[in-house]
Amino acid sequence: MSVTASRSAASPRPMTTAQLDQLSINCIRTLSIDAVQQAKSGHPGTPMALAPLVYTLWNRVLRFDPQDPIWPNRDRFVLSNGHASMLLWSVLHLTGTRAVNADYERLGQPAVSLDDIRRFRQLSSKAPGHPEYHWVSGVEVTTGPLGQGVADSVGMAIAEAWLAARYNRPGFEIFGYNIYAVCGDGDMMEGVSSEAASLAGHLALDNLCWIYDNNRISIDGSTRITFTEDIAARFMGYGWNVLRVGDANDIERIEGAIDIFHKTHGRPTFVILDSHIGYGAPHKQDTALAHGEPLGEDEVRLAKRDYGWPEDAKFLVPDAVRAHFAAGIGARGGEARGRWTELFADYRAKYPELATEIDLMQRRELPAGWDRGLPVFPADPKGIAGREASGKVLNVLAQNIPWLLGGSADLASSTRAALTFEGAGDFQPGTPAGRNIHFGVREHAMAATVNGLALSKLRAFAATFFIFSDYARPAIRLSSMMELPTIFIFTHDAMGDGEDGPTHQPVEQLASFRAEPGLVLLRPCDANEVVEAYRHVMQLRHQPALLALSRQPLPTLDRSRYASASGLAQGAYVLADAPGGTPDVILIASGSEVSLCVDAHEELAAEGIRARVVSMPSWDIFERQNQAYRDSVLPPDVTARVAVEQASTFGWERYVGPSGRIMGMNTFGASAPLKELQRKFGFEPERVTEIVRQLLGKRKTTAR
Ligand SMILES: Cc1ncc(C[n+]2csc(CCOP(=O)(O)OP(=O)(O)O)c2C)c(N)n1
Numbered sequence: 089m090s091v092t093a094s095r096s097a098a099s100p101r102p103m104t105t106a107q108l109d110q111l112s113i114n115c116i117r118t119l120s121i122d123a124v125q126q127a128k129s130g131h132p133g134t135p136m137a138l139a140p141l142v143y144t145l146w147n148r149v150l151r152f153d154p155q156d157p158i159w160p161n162r163d164r165f166v167l168s169n170g171h172a173s174m175l176l177w178s179v180l181h182l183t184g185t186r187a188v189n190a191d192y193e194r195l196g197q198p199a200v201s202l203d204d205i206r207r208f209r210q211l212s213s214k215a216p217g218h219p220e221y222h223w224v225s226g227v228e229v230t231t232g233p234l235g236q237g238v239a240d241s242v243g244m245a246i247a248e249a250w251l252a253a254r255y256n257r258p259g260f261e262i263f264g265y266n267i268y269a270v271c272g273d274g275d276m277m278e279g280v281s282s283e284a285a286s287l288a289g290h291l292a293l294d295n296l297c298w299i300y301d302n303n304r305i306s307i308d309g310s311t312r313i314t315f316t317e318d319i320a321a322r323f324m325g326y327g328w329n330v331l332r333v334g335d336a337n338d339i340e341r342i343e344g345a346i347d348i349f350h351k352t353h354g355r356p357t358f359v360i361l362d363s364h365i366g367y368g369a370p371h372k373q374d375t376a377l378a379h380g381e382p383l384g385e386d387e388v389r390l391a392k393r394d395y396g397w398p399e400d401a402k403f404l405v406p407d408a409v410r411a412h413f414a415a416g417i418g419a420r421g422g423e424a425r426g427r428w429t430e431l432f433a434d435y436r437a438k439y440p441e442l443a444t445e446i447d448l449m450q451r452r453e454l455p456a457g458w459d460r461g462l463p464v465f466p467a468d469p470k471g472i473a474g475r476e477a478s479g480k481v482l483n484v485l486a487q488n489i490p491w492l493l494g495g496s497a498d499l500a501s502s503t504r505a506a507l508t509f510e511g512a513g514d515f516q517p518g519t520p521a522g523r524n525i526h527f528g529v530r531e532h533a534m535a536a537t538v539n540g541l542a543l544s545k546l547r548a549f550a551a552t553f554f555i556f557s558d559y560a561r562p563a564i565r566l567s568s569m570m571e572l573p574t575i576f577i578f579t580h581d582a583m584g585d586g587e588d589g590p591t592h593q594p595v596e597q598l599a600s601f602r603a604e605p606g607l608v609l610l611r612p613c614d615a616n617e618v619v620e621a622y623r624h625v626m627q628l629r630h631q632p633a634l635l636a637l638s639r640q641p642l643p644t645l646d647r648s649r650y651a652s653a654s655g656l657a658q659g660a661y662v663l664a665d666a667p668g669g670t671p672d673v674i675l676i677a678s679g680s681e682v683s684l685c686v687d688a689h690e691e692l693a694a695e696g697i698r699a700r701v702v703s704m705p706s707w708d709i710f711e712r713q714n715q716a717y718r719d720s721v722l723p724p725d726v727t728a729r730v731a732v733e734q735a736s737t738f739g740w741e742r743y744v745g746p747s748g749r750i751m752g753m754n755t756f757g758a759s760a761p762l763k764e765l766q767r768k769f770g771f772e773p774e775r776v777t778e779i780v781r782q783l784l785g786k787r788k789t790t791a792r
């Protein structure tokens with residue numbers, strides 16, 4: 089069955105299609121082997137085993153145009169076992185996929201050059217260790233943390249179903265694509281894949297196909313020591329269509345399974361593909377040795393001999409292989425995109441408004457009037473909860489932005505993240521245009537799903553209690569890394585849920601998310617800051633946002649007396665100042681502790697102590713302001729500073745400096761009514777004023 093590359097180049101006889109298929113498969117294998125060997129690190133075994141699968145999907149099945157890797161109606165390919173990245177680099181190279189820049193412009197150069205592959209895993213190479221969205225064109229999603237890719241693919245499938253339901257019209261199938269995710273034992277062992285598969289089965293997503301590399305090997309050896317469940321029964325239990333292909337080298341049967349997927353309605357498809365890791369390497373095949381280290385020069389030669397490949401050739405790409413991909417995916421993808429482009433032009437003529445929506449969405453822009461009708465909350469000492477204000481704002485925005493959608497992890501009523509206006513609807517099987525997604529108690533899959541929605545250019549939000557962000561964190565981290573404008577609405581942001589006790593009271597979450605590069609974290613202090621927070625967040629195009637919102641009512645500050653909430657756009661602003669603007673002390677707070685500081689400020693003023701209150705909803709936005717602005721808010725010569733936040737004190741040193749004080753949490757909370765907790769942990773105006781007096785070396789005086 090082997091065909092040597094040298095013979096292909098020299099042979100006067102044209103090769104048969106079967107020979108070209110095999111040559112292309114072996115080219116993916118040898119590129120992968122050579123790249124790993126050259127880098128002296130990486131994972132050769134899985135690309136050797138899965139080259140036939142990836143070849144079949146790309147050259148025979150995928151509707152993907154290498155000339156335009158961001159064409160909206162393309163099929164999506166997800167490599168969830170991201171350690172096998174050489175599969176993707178090989179196929180992006182061999183298909184001649186073109187690069188796209190950050191402004192969505194198509195560039196002439198290849199997404200992945202042969203030189204990039206030669207420099208696999210080296211700095212600035214477009215063939216990094218794992219697939220990275222935003223770094224390499226043609227990568228649909230960043231993968232590597234096992235389980236994330238498959239979970240994201242569920243969001244992509246929801247997005248396709250939603251887009252088709254909203255935009256397709258009779259004779260105009262503008263959206264009609266499939267999502268293919270390749271995964272391995274590690275993906276299947278991770279909990280997030282179970283959450284995501286359960287959700288996908290419930291939602292009957294028949295545009296979704298996972299292909300599971302059943303090689304019975306992971307890093308520590310045979311899966312006999314770790315993973316012996318009946319995976320077919322598991323997926324049948326989820327309501328998936330389960331297929332098996334017993335030989336990963338049999339490309340006709342692989343194609344046959346994909347055919348069945350195409351004909352399957354009302355459920356996702358799971359293909360169990362039996363494979364041999366390190367296929368063709370005589371001493372490493374079927375062992376964990378093929379997973380995470382180069383084969384070694386001798387084994388490389390033996391594997392190449394087994395494939396009928398010239399043993400000494402390195403990074404060899406026969407012209408016939410490029411031509412074969414051009415005749416396959418190149419021609420098929422180009423035609424499909426051409427037909428779609430014509431169809432879309434007719435659609436634009438007939439449905440100009442819908443076409444404009446699609447254009448805007450693709451560029452992550454907002455429709456005209458997106459902030460129309462945002463509420464203004466009147467001053468009110470009783471006030472309104474952060475979550476309550478959030479629900480009102482979200483519902484206005486969602487009516488202005490048709491592609492804003494999302495949901496919560498079984499806490500829609502508590503987080504107030506339900507879209508309640510007429511026509512919002514629920515996303516369920518049979519109602520794919522619905523905009524409320526019920527994620528169930530699956531926080532991790534929820535966050536990953538929202539990534540998948542955002543990768544499909546929808547504007548998506550996910551909601552739960554702030555404490556359960558811990559269950560979603562790996563996907564939030566990837567959201568940031570992928571530069572996706574996702575929105576995480578986290579309520580019950582401190583001890584506000586009192587009686588639920590320490591398990592439900594966030595302490596370290598603010599500090600830990602503040603440490604996350606790229607994530608915009610906002611903890612608004614009242615309803616008008618909530619409005620401004622959303623105004624800021626909606627305009628982000630390449631950053632995720634996290635809103636930490638209170639469960640309990642917060643006083644709505646009198647903005648005729650204090651500064652406007654629009655100061656939020658600078659991250660921190662002077663909310664209340666000492667007369668004349670030269671304070672003795674600065675009180676810095678976020679969220680529920682801001683009004684506490686305002687009360688303390690008034691009390692101190694009565695004693696003749698000049699305090700400034702800085703509302704600091706967002707450290708990271710503040711850090712991006714220029715030095716002059718930052719110094720105007722926190723004048724360097726005012727060193728008496730107190731930070732107040734119902735959360736870990738960690739990190740506040742940077743704003744209070746060595747002579748300042750931090751009122752925060754150094755332990756977990758407790759179960760009690762909020763008022764008692766505030767007393768126990770010191771979040772009362774009297775405690776703030778007491779600390780200020782200590783700091784300034786003053787005694788309490790009675791009011792003048
Ligand atoms: C969340 C997570 N945990 C651990 C790892 C490290 N890791 C990378 S590959 C791998 C083994 C995966 O086994 P499998 O999916 O069967 O891959 P194969 O060796 O068969 O390609 C592990 C543990 C990871 N990438 N992500």
Ligand SMILES: [Mg+2]
Binds near residue numbers: 272273301302304306
């Ligand atoms: Mg495996």
